[in-house]
Amino acid sequence: MSFEFQIESTSSRTRAGRLITPHGEIETPVFMPVGTLASVKGVPQDTLEELGVQILLGNTYHLYLRPGVETVRKLGGLHGFMSWPRAILTDSGGFQVFSLNELRKVTEEGVTFRSHLDGGSHFFSPESAMAAQIGLGADIIMAFDECTEFPADRARAKASMELTLRWAERSKKYFEKHKEEVPWSTASGFRLAGPGSAYVGTAAPGCPVERSSTAFDSVTSPVEESGLRSDGQPGTAVPTYSEQTQSLFGIVQGGMDLELRKESALRTIEIGFPGYAIGGLSVGEPRNLTREVVEATLEHLPADKPRYLMGVGTPEEIVEYSRLGIDMMDCVLPTRAARHGLLFTSEGRVSIKQARYAQDQGALDPKCGCRVCRRYSRAYLRHLYASNEVLAQVLNTIHNLSFYLDTMRRVRHSIRLGEESRFF
């Protein structure tokens, strides 16, 4: 079983459950930190584990350009490459192609775009985007879509939606044919040596799989513990894999038109995916419109499949969308804001650069138990930021992620206790 979604508690429209992936379980609703280039900027992987991160998001567009899919694939996929034994989701590259490329050219076949790094010309089609995501080897991958710009008139939104639907079919077709080529699958006899190959099986959260000091040794993993063999020879370890593959999610588009959103949802469901994302939002539209589209779209998505709202949001928004029945979210906000000194706390936003914190001996957030709030004062964090010290980014990011993950923990707890209304 490569993928399973279990709903364990519901309360009004919201629900708590768990996603079961080849690299561990994920409690939902979940917020996924963004690790664009195979790194959550400034935070070591063991700290992410300690924070309780169960799934990370990687950006196909960026990884395709640097270090390149083939490099990542050879090193065991993203899990092996970045030494992250838990679950990963990659986007399809569609959003970045649209948001980072003024000069893109869209045809039925795909998108020609220029690298934001060196201006070089590249081409993504549904097939090549799938091939890239299979090579990167995330647990959950996304169909290649066109992210409709905002504003867009009805004709444009409909044409864009139709293109996304055709690309969804092509994405699925390619994926079904090639899904066994994922770096950690053995169904096709695919084999890899090296540290990457150790990151297989359903590594339990809280049970980090680390490389031994001899780098190539096979490590103790749930696969070994369950009695399956692993020969443990440096450089030659060939663990026995269960026959697991990635899961491909579909993406609903349709601009801000509720009728189109309904049509996109129904026709995407008809193609059939183990999970559905709502794309094309957070593209500049007003927040109440985002919410309206989300609510309208959710009505048409099957209750027994995970629902992923792409690219949101603030701490308030991730709570709100959880309440509406969203199961998965991602956003650069906590990590990007941290780099600009904007910190989320139980007492509201703190702009740590302000002089008022220069001698503030208090913890950043007295109610937060993260390693930053336990140890450092606002004065110290302000000094690091004002002095442009790299540690500012490291500590700020750890705190903001902790705040987001704690928020989701409380949301899940409330749902399970059936006290939804109290938390919200």
Next chain:
Amino acid sequence: MSFEFQIESTSSRTRAGRLITPHGEIETPVFMPVGTLASVKGVPQDTLEELGVQILLGNTYHLYLRPGVETVRKLGGLHGFMSWPRAILTDSGGFQVFSLNELRKVTEEGVTFRSHLDGGSHFFSPESAMAAQIGLGADIIMAFDECTEFPADRARAKASMELTLRWAERSKKYFEKHKEEVPWSTASGFRLAGPGSAYVGTAAPGCPVERSSTAFDSVTSPVEESGLRSDGQPGTAVPTYSEQTQSLFGIVQGGMDLELRKESALRTIEIGFPGYAIGGLSVGEPRNLTREVVEATLEHLPADKPRYLMGVGTPEEIVEYSRLGIDMMDCVLPTRAARHGLLFTSEGRVSIKQARYAQDQGALDPKCGCRVCRRYSRAYLRHLYASNEVLAQVLNTIHNLSFYLDTMRRVRHSIRLGEESRFF
């Protein structure tokens, strides 16, 4: 007892021992990582503890400019400000005033210099440099000296040495009169509220003192464990301090003239300090000259006092100087080189930016047990560096520090086993 130096093993000219300071013991010979602005760039304090760092170096010049001595003093001195319960040494600011200021003006009274940040005019005298270092509250502080430039003729080197000697007397005089003003001393009835005040006593290495989540709570510290009271009230904790003060070290100058070095050593000893530094080296002179001056100066320093060689060196040099009988060293090399992708390993230097590592699955240093080498491949580290990811700096710095600290651990182990010749 504020300071003690115990020599436990000797082998030829080298010796292993321990420094006992108000903030813990330090095994010698020791390499001290540099935390210029109250941060070892990119590395959280708990990681430094995990690496086994027993003493950090802070730069008075930088901290004086930002965040300012008064801010640090109010927040409990550097220990409280940066939440570092182990030992700290500050330099006198003399070296930076000379190396970062083309326009400095030296008089008998002191040095007028311009801030490298905003060009503002400032003045350091032996007295004000002592006041700054007392306010910063490191365990070991340094006399204010003039770092003689290289090259310098004999007359210039002698004049500079004489000035340093007069300043050493003034430094000691001011220190003796004001040493009880250190933020963590109670001898003068000096009191501080807030988290900083928790960092007192002889916090043992390996026993990090962390703030509780309510930020102001008094923490469990050796002071409490030994039965002394701490009332534990938020914001009002007034621990009972033992009557400890900082220790002021003298600095030997004299340029590259061995006679002057001898004279400087003997006359500095005459003034009398609990430890002696060799300054004015690593200022552009050839390496064999550095070594010659170190050897010649060491002959005249008392064997029962710690000997600190300022501003060295490479991994090879810190081993070599340990062999000559140096007990303490500091250098920005491991941390600065890390930021430029230059990594020290048991197999030699690795410039991780090189394309040859792009698909290298091996650990950075197969013989290193640090958290970087245990977990990540050279390919991943190369990717982080090539992509300008902040995590590159974090991980590279952790590894280089680990390599330096491991090197010193092996040196101490060899001395204790009496196998000096084997290690060296």
